[in-house]
Amino acid sequence: MAEVIDTKWEEGAGLAPSSPFAGAAEQRIHFEDVSVRYGATTVLSDFTLTVNPGEIVAMLGPSGSGKTTALRAVAGFVTPTEGRVFIGPRDVTHVAPNARNIGMVVQNYALFPHMSVAENVAFGLRARRADKTLVAARVAECLALVGMEAFAGRMPRALSGGQQQRVAIARALAIRPTVLLLDEPLSALDAQIRRQMVEEIGRLHAELPDLTIFYVTHDQHEALTLADRIAIMRNGRLAALDTARNLYRRPPNRFAAEFLGRANVLAGEVCALSEDGRMAELAVDGHRLRGANLHGLGPGDRALICIRPHHLTPAPAGDAARRLDGRIAHVDWQGAFEVLTIQLGTAELRMTATPAAEPHRIGAGMALFYDPQDATVLPHEPADG
Amino acid sequence: MLIWSRAGRRATLFVAGLLIFVLYVAPLALILLASLAGQWNGVWPSHFGLLNFVGVFQGAPGEAIWASLVTGVVASAVALISGTSAALALRGWRGIRRKALDLIFFLPSAVPSVSIGLALLVAFSHPPVLLNGTALIVVIAHFVIVSAFAFGSVSAGLMQLPCDVEQMAESLGASSAYRLRRVTLPLLAPYLAAAFGLSIALSMGELGATSMLYPPGWVTMPVSIFALTNRGDVFEGSALTVILIVVTVTLLALVQLAIRGLAGGSARGR
Numbered sequence: 001m002a003e004v005i006d007t008k009w010e011e012g013a014g015l016a017p018s019s020p021f022a023g024a025a026e027q028r029i030h031f032e033d034v035s036v037r038y039g040a041t042t043v044l045s046d047f048t049l050t051v052n053p054g055e056i057v058a059m060l061g062p063s064g065s066g067k068t069t070a071l072r073a074v075a076g077f078v079t080p081t082e083g084r085v086f087i088g089p090r091d092v093t094h095v096a097p098n099a100r101n102i103g104m105v106v107q108n109y110a111l112f113p114h115m116s117v118a119e120n121v122a123f124g125l126r127a128r129r130a131d132k133t134l135v136a137a138r139v140a141e142c143l144a145l146v147g148m149e150a151f152a153g154r155m156p157r158a159l160s161g162g163q164q165q166r167v168a169i170a171r172a173l174a175i176r177p178t179v180l181l182l183d184e185p186l187s188a189l190d191a192q193i194r195r196q197m198v199e200e201i202g203r204l205h206a207e208l209p210d211l212t213i214f215y216v217t218h219d220q221h222e223a224l225t226l227a228d229r230i231a232i233m234r235n236g237r238l239a240a241l242d243t244a245r246n247l248y249r250r251p252p253n254r255f256a257a258e259f260l261g262r263a264n265v266l267a268g269e270v271c272a273l274s275e276d277g278r279m280a281e282l283a284v285d286g287h288r289l290r291g292a293n294l295h296g297l298g299p300g301d302r303a304l305i306c307i308r309p310h311h312l313t314p315a316p317a318g319d320a321a322r323r324l325d326g327r328i329a330h331v332d333w334q335g336a337f338e339v340l341t342i343q344l345g346t347a348e349l350r351m352t353a354t355p356a357a358e359p360h361r362i363g364a365g366m367a368l369f370y371d372p373q374d375a376t377v378l379p380h381e382p383a384d385g
Numbered sequence: 386m387l388i389w390s391r392a393g394r395r396a397t398l399f400v401a402g403l404l405i406f407v408l409y410v411a412p413l414a415l416i417l418l419a420s421l422a423g424q425w426n427g428v429w430p431s432h433f434g435l436l437n438f439v440g441v442f443q444g445a446p447g448e449a450i451w452a453s454l455v456t457g458v459v460a461s462a463v464a465l466i467s468g469t470s471a472a473l474a475l476r477g478w479r480g481i482r483r484k485a486l487d488l489i490f491f492l493p494s495a496v497p498s499v500s501i502g503l504a505l506l507v508a509f510s511h512p513p514v515l516l517n518g519t520a521l522i523v524v525i526a527h528f529v530i531v532s533a534f535a536f537g538s539v540s541a542g543l544m545q546l547p548c549d550v551e552q553m554a555e556s557l558g559a560s561s562a563y564r565l566r567r568v569t570l571p572l573l574a575p576y577l578a579a580a581f582g583l584s585i586a587l588s589m590g591e592l593g594a595t596s597m598l599y600p601p602g603w604v605t606m607p608v609s610i611f612a613l614t615n616r617g618d619v620f621e622g623s624a625l626t627v628i629l630i631v632v633t634v635t636l637l638a639l640v641q642l643a644i645r646g647l648a649g650g651s652a653r654g655r
Contacts, residue, residue, distance in 0.1 A: 097555045104556040110549035124557030
């Protein structure tokens with residue numbers, strides 16, 4: 001028997017920008033040491049994470065990293081082998097999906113093909129035996145929220161992918177969910193529509209700032225644009241968690257650095273420290289590279305240095321002390337900018353630059369410069385693990 | 386396109402058309418001619434009229450129409466309900482248990498209908514369950530024969546349903562019953578129609594088991610056709626065959642219309 005959670009339905013209640021979907025404390029998602037195993041295969045391991053009320057947390061990771069499993073554990077479609085899942089103060093680990101009051105949007109929209117747009121949006125309310133007047137009002141409000149009010153009578157097959165995803169979002173919001181789960185919601189859309197939809201979701205969250213969103217994606221652009229915090233998953237474990245800005249600027253490990261933004265990561269050995277120890281100098285293949293020493297590494301330690309491609313620039317004339325001399329190995333022109341691969345001894349560095357008036361010549365020499373404050377020194381770990 | 390030359394396509398079309406005419410159209414056309422004929426002494430029949438049909442409706446064969454209709458509809462309806470229930474119950478099962486149960490459900494389709502008839506005859510000819518000589522044993526035989534096809538069709542339909550759609554319904558707060566009524570069954574409607582139609586078609590034409598089990602007051606159309614032609618009344622037998630075809634096709638069309646109406650109504654209603 002489905003448990004009725006939302007007791008806040010009132011005649012004329014609307015989705016006003018500041019109206020909470022549920023009590024603020026109820027809108028928290030908390031994973032407590034959650035593991036999910038299928039036989040000998042562990043797909044999620046000791047996973048602990050809290051998504052705070054009103055926050056957007058994007059879960060980013062390669063295929064098979066466990067991010068969708070984590071989301072489905074919140075939805076109730078995956079039962080943890082160990083650990084607990086909370087929505088607000090309530091332990092929902094063993095609560096049926098239809099009693100969790102969550103809104104969910106998936107990659108392939110999953111609209112009910114035999115129902116019109118309005119019927120799709122009304123489905124959750126009707127399943128809860130909501131009053132007819134309320135259903136009509138809420139459907140109109142939610143369709144207006146996603147700009148689909150003119151399509152209420154259409155069948156899903158008559159809509160484009162982007163329109164179908166808007167309807168799916170309206171359907172999820174119509175029940176005033178405690179939390180909204182988005183499982184790669186834009187993956188099936190083409191690039192242009194995807195960019196529009198990222199903006200739409202951002203606008204939607206601005207209009208509904210109390211709505212907690214747990215967003216699973218493999219697209220870093222979506223994660224960086226929308227998320228307050230990003231959780232990076234790897235092999236079923238949480239590899240990194242921080243604000244999007246911090247994670248990008250100061251990645252905590254090699255995987256986070258390479259996965260988010262494809263940073264240049266070079267291996268070397270710490271050969272010198274600044275007086276306060278906050279900056280470290282690494283000997284890398286005959287070059288000396290400096291970066292922020294946030295992990296307190298000492299001289300002689302094996303280490304990695306992470307430099308973002310856009311932090312590398314052609315060296316200013318005369319700055320011989322800090323220049324890195326290399327050769328252009330590859331040029332990847334991408335319209336507004338180009339990605340140059342520079343051979344630096346045996347290492348390669350990628351840098352982004354505005355396209356030069358004259359095309360770069362493969363094999364030509366190029367001197368690079370970067371601000372050491374923009375580079376991060378990380379504990380050593382091998383490239384494959 | 387498999388054949389690129391125009392001459393090759395023409396030759397293939399001619400051969401295919403000839404086969405269809407000889408194997409499908411000609412026998413049916415001859416049955417239709419025979420059903421309207423009073424005599425057939427030469428190459429073509431003669432003395433055309435509707436006397437054979439009048440004879441069917443006025444005599445005992447007319448009762449066969451009713452017996453076949455009731456047997457077909459009841460057996461198919463029960464097979465559809467049980468087959469759908471079984472398919473829904475087993476859909477989450479995997480491995481050896483699933484294969485074993487699939488085998489049990491599909492077994493009747495692999496056993497000759499005469500064997501099923503004989504098995505029921507032997508099983509239910511003695512107390513405590515004495516069904517020999519009743520119409521019920523005919524209905525049961527038809528149910529056993531068609532249930533495997535109903536189960537198979539619905540199972541195939543369930544495999545085609547995107548699981549995301551049902552999970553979305555669940556996440557939106559729908560109970561199992563509401564989800565089944567508003568999402569699963571409407572999406573299954575084409576497969577249910579196919580299962581019911583196939584069951585009716587099989588039941589309407591069933592002869593092997595029925596000929597072993599039918600009581601005097603419950604003679605189905607195929608049994609009646611067999612009896613008429615066996616005693617030399619080919620024209621009336623042909624008339625009853627035409628009626629059998631018309632009744633079966635009409636039933637299938639009605640089933641399709643009803644399922645479409647139900648699916649549409651379910652989508653519109655609450």
